[in-house]
Amino acid sequence: MSQKLVLIDGHSILNRAFYGVPDLSNAEGLHTNAIYGFLNIMFKILEEEKPEYLAVAFDVHAPTFRHKMYEAYKGTRKPMPEELREQVPVMKEILKAMHITIMEQAGLEADDILGTLAKKAEQAGLEVSLVSGDRDLLQIATDHIKIRIPKTKQGRTEIEDYYAADVLAAYQVTPLQFIELKALMGDTADNIPGVPKVGEKTAQALMVEYGSLDNIYAHVEEISKKSIRESLIEHKDLADLSKTLATIKTDCELQLDYEQARAEGFYTPEAYTLCKRLEFKNLLGRFEKDAAANDSKIAESFRQIEDKKEFLQYLKKAQKQKEIGLWLITEPVDATTKKEELLGVALSVSDEETVFYALTHEKEPEGQLSLFAEAVESVDDTAEITEALQELSAGTDTQIATFDVKHQYDYLDRSSTEQYFDVLIAAYLLNPLKNDYDMEAIASEHLGILIPGRAEVFGKRDFRTLLSEDAGKAMEYACYGAYVSRKGKKVLKDKLEAAGMKCLMEEMEMPLSLVLYDMQKEGVAVKREELKAYGDALVARIEELEQSIHTQAGTEFNINSPKQLGEVLFETMQIPGGKKTKTGYSTAADVLEKLSADYPIVRDILEYRGLTKLKSTYADGLAAFIEEDGRIHTNFNQTITATGRISSTEPNLQNIPMRMELGRQIRKVFIPREGYEFMDADYSQIELRVLAHMSGDEQLIDAYRQEEDIHRITASKVFHTPFEQVTDLQRRNAKAVNFGIVYGISSFGLSQDLSISKKEAAQYIEQYFATYPKVKEFIDKLVADAKEKGYTETMFGRRRPIPELSSSNFMQRSFGERVAMNAPIQGTAADIIKIAMIKVWKALKEEGLKSRLILQVHDELLVETAREEEARVREILTENMKSAADLAVTLEIDLHTGNNWYEAK
DNA sequence: TTCTTCACG
DNA sequence: ACGTACGTGAAGAAA
Missing domain, CATH: 1.20.1060.10 (Taq DNA Polymerase; Chain T, domain 4)
Incomplete structure (x- = not known):
């Protein structure tokens, strides 16, 4: 059996895959459907053929000779859609990571590279499979060169195969004649003009009858159909040009390095990491067993400390370290509660040293007393370990990097947050669009290392089970957490600094994590x-x-x-x-x-x-x-939203009914504890005020200085009506436009909201912009800047990437534009209330008050207030909320007290 | 697991 | 011509 070479036409297959596979994108917003389709086709072929050698050919983007000839003839090529263009470099990256040879050369088209390599390989006695979506390649087919054309339909890939004989069977011409057939009929997809009026049928008939282009022209007068004959004569130049265009070169100066092109060693850790980033979950299996071998290098330095005394000493020693990674593993005591217990502690002090300690928990004796009860030295050591951890984390001498600090505050010093760096929060700030920020993702994206994933290690088990069933795995998993935290801190800190988000991280998000912890702990x-x-x-x-x-x-x-x-x-x-x-x-x-x-x-x-x-x-x-x-005790999540808001889950206490009376009644069941009352303060139109400030629009700022109903003022200005004469309808319309601006206005959206025609809505918007010209300028600039930079920014530097802005799809791009208008406004408002929360929380704490901040609902804070502290808490809330940001307009709040949440709103 | 609906800001 | 307002989370049905 002779050896086999598989050659892939890179752009052509990528193109096929792009149009054949439904739109996919990963959490970063990168489109991935073409890459996914390409890899699937490639794996299918590899499995079928099991070749010894493999190479992929690409065009270099510089225009080639043949393109220039054609462009001279007629315009330029259709541009590649952006969603596909962005996938090309990533495709090459993944091929490189898989050690697959990429052939590309300036001045040569992929076709020419493929043709040359195929012919040379054939001469060397190899069997060649040439994979392309392009029928042009059929001219290369011989008895040893098989052209394979994949078709993706309904998610299934079918491949048509053509040896020379198959070409003859399908088109009644030999592969060489196929060139001239193409020259006659043309090919719009490949930019070959062909001879006008000659289509597939005519071209085929001519080639079958005369055998070649030269022979057709030698007998051109015999052609019976007048229109065809005249077209052939008139457009002989086109026929010649088309033949040149259609002919694939097979004699380029080009060598394939067969050693490098060996079809083996694809499943590298780099390729695995990339696949993971692209979220090709069902391709990952191919890589896993090979990648697993590579994991162990880092893990070799991990060790478990069994002895409690030894571990306590270790913790003491660690206090002398300046930077450590610390990860505490906790889990709910049982399925019925959120109450958690500490199961393990992992501590990473250097690249060489990461240790793990598993806690023991005294279990309630069940049933009759065991005879061996005396022998089992099972005591709960949570208290001792916690004490040591508190000591370790107190003060700022030892900087502690961790992952999800809010879940660990139970065991840590909470007098300040300056000593902590949460890589989870950092990863979120750097890209708030992701669905989850697990340790694996951070390790792979920011450290470029591959660690075993949670699902992989745990399966359906929890950590407690894992500890008893596979202590080694449990130790390793925990240690990776500490290791990645410590290593990740350096990288993420630099990235935050470079993005101008250092301050946001240190002065807003880290302190907030403790505020949220307290609120959750407090509950309602x-x-x-x-x-x-x-x-x-x-x-x-x-x-x-x-x-x-x-x-x-x-x-x-x-x-x-x-x-x-x-x-x-x-x-x-x-x-x-x-x-x-x-x-x-x-x-x-x-x-x-x-x-x-x-x-x-x-x-x-x-x-x-x-x-x-x-x-x-x-x-x-x-x-x-x-x-x-x-x-x-709701969960306040700090790393979920795209705009910087916090979210609430299990249960969501940020969507308790309000607008309808019957639903609103539910708020009566939320009550303060004995001797307390509720104090609820919400910002008045914070987003519109942010808009007034950020746009600098004098009219809008002035409107707020009047301290009157803003929607009525807007209606008065927009509809040129005296303030007192504004009708309810006018006010409602103005209010809808105000909202619309914040959401990223569109005439369609507004028309839907107001049940009016798109045209009328467009008029309202136009009038609004005439009234507040700088608002128009401002939101236009937001979109323009976002298009240029790829992200938007709040007043405090919080970023939101908007990949949709570069989409060629109208819908997606429009969405991106609306997001570019909304995110800075919603995000800035979110930043402001976060600042207010930290200030209020600090004030309550520093003054030693009993009152507690317990809920946040985006523009509203609920404080469970000790009755005797009412006056002071009122001041604290008012002062701190109003002064959270210094804007061109004042920040106003509405504040109410009551014996339940219904009364306090 | 994904879709639809609906509660909130 | 395209078909939507921005940001969330939970429940129930359908796949």
Whole structure:
């Protein structure tokens, strides 16, 4: 058996894959569909052929001789879409990482490289498979050179194979004649003009009859069809040019280094890391076992300390270190609670030394006393270890790098945050668009090292199980955490500094992490019984509505199912209001509301929807989160949002009903503890004020100086109406435009919101911009700057990348533009309230007050206030919120107190 | 797991 | 011509 060479036409396959694979992108916003498709095709071919050698050819972007000839003839080539262009360098990077030979040479097209290499290999006695999406290559086919054309359809890749005989069978011409066939018929995709009026059929007939281009012209007078004959004669120059264009060179000065082109050693750690970054989860398996061998080098320096005394001494010694990495592993005590216990401590002091200690926990004796109870020296050493950790982390002599510090404050010194650096927060600031920031991702993206992933190590096990089942793995996993934290700090700190976010990190996010920790720890008291009663009260009405809806529909169905509901309303009942979504009928509230006037059943459905939402999400949902202390401890997440806001989960306490009275009643179950009251302060239109400041628009700033209803003033200015005569409608419209500006205005969006025509909406916007000209200037500049830099920035330097801005897709690009307008405004407002939170928290703490900050809802702070401290807390909130930022307009707040959250709003 | 809907700012 | 307002999280259904 002779040896085999696989040659791949890089751009052509990438192109095929780009159009054949649905749009994909990773968390960085990089499009990846073409790369994904390419790799799939390549792996498929490799598995089929098992070749000895492999090379990929690319065009160099500089125009080649053939292009120039063509461009001289007719314009330029169609540009490559940006989504594809950005994938080319990454594709090459991944091929390089896989040690696959890339052939490219200025002045040579990929076709010529492929043709030359194929012919040379054939002469050397190899079997050649040439993979391309381009039928042009068929002219190269012989008995030993197989042209393979992959077709991607419906996610499946099928490959058409052509030896010389197959070309003859398919086109009735030999591969060499195929060149002239192409020259006659042309190829728009390949920019070969061809002879006008000669298409595939005519060209084929001519070639079959005359055998060559020369022979056709020798007998051109015999051609019966007048129009074809004349076109051939008139456009002989085009035929000749086309032949030159269509001919692939096979005699270039080019050598393939067969040693380097060996088809082996693809699965390198670099390639694995890249695949991971590109989020090709199902390709990762190919790399894993080879990559695993490489992991162990770092892990060789990891060790476990078994003896508690030894570990305590180690912690003491570590206090002399200036920089350490520390990672504490905690897990909930059991599935019923959020309460966690400390399971392990990993400490990394240098590249050579990272250690791990596993804590022991005394377990309650179950059932009868064991005979061996005396023999088991199982004591809970949490207290001792915690004490040592507190000592280690107190003061600023030892800088501690860690991952997710908020989850570890239980065991650390909390008198300041200056000694901590959280690589999780740093990674978030550097790119807030990612879905998760696990240790593996940070290690690979920022340190370029490969570490075993959580899923890989744990499977479905938790850390506790892992410790008992595979202590070595558990130790290694924990140590990686400390190691990556310590190493990552240096890199991330530099990156933050370079991006101008050092201050944001050190003075805003790190202190905030402790504030959020305290808020979570504090929680908020909820009246369990009242919440239950609220839910029960809903049930009766829900059941009544369910009956009524089923009766009116004449059929029993699941009202909660949009699919069934759509079918019942728009098919069974024949209610007009047609399709909307790709999966079926839309039954969203705005659709149903338009129908509710005419159809009683629709009114019932809307009411039903509202009530079941309250029951499931709030009544039942919240009840499940009340802990033993009678309080709900939400998670405040600091590394989720794209704009810098914080988010709340398990449960979400940032979306408790407010706008509708019935829902709002739920707020009555949130109560202060005995002897306390709630004090709630929210910023008044903080985003619009931020807009006024950032744009510097004198009119808008002036409007705020008047301390009057801003929407009314806007209406007065925009509609040229005296302030007192502004109608409610005018005010509502002005308010919608104000909101629209903050969201990244579009006439369509505004028209939807106000139920007016796009044209009218556009007029409002125009008038608004005429009133506030600098606002227009400002948001235009935001978009322009973002396009140039690829990201937007808040007043405090927080960045948000906007990859969509370079999209060739209108929808995506428009989205990017709206985001560019919104993110700096929403983000700056988020920054301001974060500053306020830190200031309020500090003031309460420094003055030794009992009152506590417990909730944040984007522009609102809730303080559980000791009654005797009311006056002082009022001052603290007011002062600190107002002075959180120095803007051209004042920051105003609305502040209320009450015996529950309902009263305090 | 993904989609649809809906609660909040 | 394209088809949306910005930012979240949770529940239930469908796939």
